[in-house]
Amino acid sequence: MDPKAFFKLSYGVYIVSTSADGKNAGCVINTLTQVTAEPARLSIALNKNNETLKLIEISGTFSAVVLSDDVTMDQIKRFGFQSSRDANKFDGIPQGRDGLNNPYPTDGVCARFACRVVSTLDVGTHVIVVGEVIEAEALDMNAPALTYSNYHHKKNGATPPNAPSYQKDAGTVVGYRCKVCGYILESDTLPLDFICPVCGKDASYFEKL
Template sequence: MDLQAFFKMSYGLYVLSSAFDGKQNGCIVNTVTQVTAEPPKVAVAVSKQNLTTSLIERSGLFNAVALTEEATMDLIGRFGFRSGREEDKFAGIPHGADANGVWYPTETASAMFSCKVIDKLDLDTHVLFVGKSIEAVKLSDAPVMTYDYYHKVKKGETPPNAPSYKKPAEKHGWRCKVCGYIYEGEELPPDFICPICKKDASFFERI
């Protein structure tokens, strides 16, 4: 089986959010798709390790925001490579709330889909949630960011717990053990901070 064939599938880049008992959180995912039109239903796959997954399972609610090509690596790093168990990901950024009170980022957002979970499937490392859409809002006419654009133009990395993760090509330098960012150079400055996940030099390993 040629696993590289799967890389030809088209993906977007989304912030998936949920809330339960006063806790709001979101994470970056690339597998969000509409599965029926009438009524509109949306499916999303998310890692079992993510706090957002736990919030969805407990609340039965989620929303997904399609990011535009203008989305910054700081925003992507905040939601994609940091833990909501350690920080408030929504702190200090523009955000709105859907009809269920679940927050979502509004900056560089193209559209928001709010859903109520009607089914789920255990996928070993991930959970596939199927939600019936109860709200959909167009937020921008800007081009949406595809996963291919994220890699080729933004030079973004794929987190190890993403469905489409593949081991990076061999490089020399220092790799962040959290997000995979690579610092190319013989010596890593002791005060270096990862530009993606904001971890310090102690989280880097030589490669």
């Protein structure tokens, strides 16, 4: 099994969020897919340790926003590098509220969806959640969506348009790289309970750069 084969899969980058029991939660994912058109339904895959999944299972609803290519790393770090257990990620940032009463970030976002959960599937470490789209809104049609590949370039401080992400990074970055998906945490330390915000692997799968 050659892990490099997985680098050839293409994704966008999204923030999924919800609200339940007076708490907000949100996280960064790359696994959002439209699975049916009539009615429009989206699927997402979330790690079982993820606080956002726990709250979605309570609320039965979620918001999903499509990140733009010009989103800042601060925005991604806010939603990707900490847990909603420890912080309200929506504190002090521009946000909207969808028709299902879920908050969603509005900076660096080009489209958004509000979904009601119709089914879930346990797939091991993750749960696939299928949501029926109740609201769909294009917020900035001129902003290209951030691709997962360009996200890696952004993380590495450069944006060559077509170079595969695995061909660059080490040497210029201080931090830890997920050996599974290539995600890089720019940090001097790797928290023991760190979970890769993209593929969901735990800290044992990270290597020091």
